[in-house]
Amino acid sequence: MRTPLPQPHSERDAVPAVAVAPLPPVAGAAPVAGRVRLSWVGAPRPLTRRRRVALTLLSFLLPLGLWAAVSYLPFLWHPLVEVTDPGDVAWMEAGMRVPRAAFSEEVAAARGAGTALPEGRPANPVYLPAPHEVAVAFWTSLTAPPPQRDTIWLPASLWHSIQIIFWGFTLSSLVGVPLGVLCGAQPTIARLTEPVIEFVRYLPAPAFGALMVAILGIYDGPKIAIIVIGTFFQQVLVIANTTRRVDPLLIEAALTMGSRNLRLIRRVIVPAVLPQIYRDQRILLGWAWTYLIVAELIGTSSGITFFITQQARYQHFDNVYAAILVIGLIGIATDIALALIGRRLFPYARAQG
């Protein structure tokens, strides 16, 4: 705080002192020495590389730690008791999970009757296996063939799923990307196609399942079709919007140099928005994975979804988590790979910001 200076009361100073009316104190008007208020939001300082890596690790470790805590600390949650020795309780058997209240009732009853007490340890529900169980399941399902004969191997089912995704996304992109660019570059074409696409986009892709089975049979055809339906309409609109954001000055410059029509699209508009289209495609590929799970339930169940539903039916939830994790890992690995490739392909896009 500033200490008020003693006011000199000479004749000379007294005159302007009348003209200068002291202002009412305004918040923030007077700088307070030694205290600078930093803002967490606003002008962002770039994170150092070490801190970035640390934060990335932490973003994975925090939920993992939460999961581990819930799994390994018996006083956290554990609403069930896993029976290790049923004692003389008729309906219990080893490995059974019963609610804590029911278990303690039986213990009390057995104690009263003088029969052998059931024994057990606190447990979580079967649908929440501990991290190490999932890790083991992850490893064995990837490396060893499954114990049951009617189940399929995780890598095999995964490979099948990847093929479905690949064909669905490729077929969608072959038409969707060029059409999107045309819509973005030419208002007449956009007006002719976008309203109906906007409508169809709201029809849920799974709703076409039965129809696709009727048309394309029960095997991979309808699955690929669902992915195409789920991706294509979004794709056209997203790519069209991206294309519309091309810097108009670049187009005008090209026009003054005699570029026209398809040449203008091929030599200016497409290269100008290609980095953004590439990024859009990465996001759209993520959506295609979402449709995969629905698509694989249509007709004969197949691929990773078949694996997951079957393992869930056997209550092998560790395998279910392993399969879900595999999807996540494949998704993030693909995205990182595509991002790295993109950086190579469009070195100028980074400089633009």
Next chain:
Amino acid sequence: MRDGTSASAPIPLTSEPCDYRTQCEPVRARFDRLKSRDVALRVEGLGKVFRNADGAETVALRGIDLVTHRREFLCVVGPSGCGKSTFVRILAGLETKSSGSVSVGGVPVSGPGADRGMVFQGYTLFPWLTVKRNVAFGLEENGESRHVAEREAAQWLALIGLERFADAYPHQLSGGMKQRVAIARALAMRPRILLMDEPFSALDTQSRARMQAYLIEIWRKIDITIVFITHDLDEAVALADRILVLKAHPGEVEELIEVPVPRPRHPGQSLMPEFRATRARLDALIHPSDAEADGPANLGGLDMVTRMASVGDEVE
């Protein structure tokens, strides 16, 4: 001042109040030669009306008449809102006109064409192409093979002194270098007219002065007519043969000034009486006394601004 300085000045510069319309002999001869050349650009009764979203109409340009000759350097100045950008965009064919006619080399303008090169205010180099391929772009679009186009582009890069940067990408260049490449790219198509819409206004003062010198050098070496839009009046006087002064609301021709400053031009000329007289005339046309200013022009002696101070603050 009126009597003393003219005698003591080392070069026979008169400090007498000089009329911007009086031209010394070489300048007059130059203008005579200029006007005897072919007409490069003819604009007759050009008008542009914008229709707003609510149906109201704004007259951006009205009744513009203009004739420029081959190898003329024309600057267009005017207050903001006078439609000088619209004017040059109509010349480029990027904007439609509402009335009148524009012809370049006798051919009516209807849309953008390779006979008019354009350099924009913003940077419009294609970021995915190297400098050389940027310059070659227009040639390739007009049917040259890539090999021939790149060879010609290399020559243009040599002209602007950037041959070392042929394989660099635009984001590796400074602002001034980008605009030099943009000029080379426009010139490479051999247009009759080079249209420039405030091309140096994004540059700092020093780069701008350098770019002006570059532009004059390039213009001296090739057969090109330049129409140069600017809001910098010094820039206009320093560059132009003639200055088209527009007035705002609606955009009409205020005056077409023949710049009496002799060529070759150099920075020292800004002290010449011809330069200053022209500049003064432009000032008078574009900033007429205190009309449409942001506040009263006369700040002296008035308590315009309330004093805002706490006790102990340092104020006058």
